[in-house]
Amino acid sequence: MSEISVRLPDGKLLAVPAGTTVLAVAERIGPRLARAALAGRIDGRLVDLRAPLDRDVALEIVTARDPQAGEVIRHSAEHVMADAVKRLFPSAQIDVGRSDHGEKFQYDFLVERPFSPQDLERIEDEMRRILAEGAAFEREVVDRAEAKARFAELGEHLKVSRIDDIPAGDPITIYRHGSFQDLCRGPHVQRAGQIGAVKLIELAGAYWRGDERNPMLQRIYGTAFASAKELDEHLERLEEARRRDHRRVGQDLDLFHLDPLSPGSPFFHPKGVVLFNELVGYVRSLYPKYGFQEIITPQIFRSDLFKISGHYENFGDDMFRFEGDEDEELFLKPMNCPGHCVYYNTTKHSYRDLPLRFAEFTRLHRNERSGTLHGLSRVRSFAQDDAHVFCMPEQVESELRSFFAMLREIYHALGLDDVEVSVSTRPEKFIGNPEAWDHAEKLLIAAVEEAGYACGIKPGEAVFYAPKVECDFRDVMGRVWTLGTVQVDMSAPDRFGLSYVGSDGQEHRAAMLHRAILGSLERFIAIYLEHTGGDFPLWLSPVQVAVLPIAERHTEWGARVRDALAARGLRVRLDDRNEKLNFKIREAETHKIPVMAVVGDQEVTSGTVTPRRRRGGKEAAAALPLDAFVAELSAKVAERRP
């Protein structure tokens, strides 16, 4: 039998017979490693311990300490959960599990009646029992007919249909622990005991094969770790996410609320409006620099507009529709682009006028399905930092360059530095010709790379009328949100007959770009609140300064401090309540006010204030003349420094 060579992480080469399993290699290295092994890794890909090696490879043995250990453990926990469900509910049919996203795993079941939260507890207990039994996971390669027959006999009809999804020629493997077996690619732990801690998190309905025309299965989500300590840390992170939830922060800081009388349409409170307006004002302040002109188009349009744009047939059900006089069909606009096209067409354009860049912040309304509404991040009424660029086709590249320059400037100012950019390519259903799509996609990819981003590709993810760039921001909790986007429209120029007169005196088709940098302001605020936890930089803070007199005799000076700050446009509150300084500080801290100005006897006599920064702690701050204090703060605000 031929030998292969296995390179270990320390550089050592091990010669073993072809067909040696990963586990056997681990045993050659040492029995303790073999016992602790959860999986192997070849070229960054996890492989099962029982998988035979058939070529020269670089191999790492994955143990509980490995960053990828969780993936293996959770994958095996899926099987344990399915096993537990089958033990408690023998008539349940198993569909499939997943554990390749985040720190949770899931499994779907077809059951006569939905699981209850009590069932969840029972299932979790049963899982612990299975872990305690510590059965070994075994791997088996079977042929297709055998696999189908086996699951058919078990009454697992969903599973049989899943076998049909496996491409012909691919090996079919089954993993078994105890009396439970499941179709699975692996890899899996050696024995159930290696799953140190499990917790079932939640129940949900999920359509079979993700199609809403199919029956709904019951999905259980859980998480699993090598140790109880890691599980606790994970639960602590979930708790932290709950603390930062924008709905909670929005409530605590009195920024907005959602009222049952208008589901999905937020009320912004005065402080929320400050945040909203500061964001809009900032973007607006950059419009001259990047050559945008702001316009305001109608909120309501006749249906004809959306018939021209194509939204009528594609999104008609998701628009707010009503009737005007004489059965006139009207819609609340769900986006600005058609209106911008109408405006573009009000005059004949020369190539000398292009590019024309129209921006608009007015409100948009979409009748989102009730189940999809979520705080500020999914609403029915919102505004975007929306704009459309009308240009000659050969100007698209430089427009994309300008888009990324503006995007960088804004994200940097807001402290959104962890951004990944990708291009979504042509979906199955699309309009326009494929060559034009290919060309546009190439332009986008080149522009992303030129802007200095590694360009990811999201195959088939584009909108039906336009390839698009998506800018995904990773927040402090590690969650990814799509913010900015730019799209090359393959449809509107023709549908609206967007044209310009070229230097040759002939009419030419114009190119059109859609772009937004923050996207929906509502959604952006949600994301930003969770990212910052409500700790805004000075310039965005609804209340920038709290003036805190120590006793009543200091309020007069406090009022003059307040007035001096307010006169320079700073948002300031004088806390003249009859409370102790500690109380006022605590409240300013919990309200996330970035700067406090303490005034007592010393300050009154010397005409100063003693500043205290948010979370400044006990460090002794020096008193500052009022003028200097005001000048420092207004300079920071003007420069949008924290």
Next chain:
RNA sequence: GCCGACGUAGCUCAGCUGGUAGAGCAGCUGAUUCGUAAUCAGCAGGUCACCGGUUCGAAUCCGGUCGUCGGCUCCA
């Protein structure tokens, strides 16, 4: 829209298997005049989401509606 859970004072929540609603914080009043994260006391505050049913009696049990939350689907 679909599956499940939930809806009690402005906020956060308690109220065991049915017997006329309770706390903390916030608010109001008073006392205290205080130097870097909660001073003390008193007062007031609820058609228990809404509609209907069961019952001598419903916050509690049942049905419906609305909303919220977690998912699914969708996201121009």
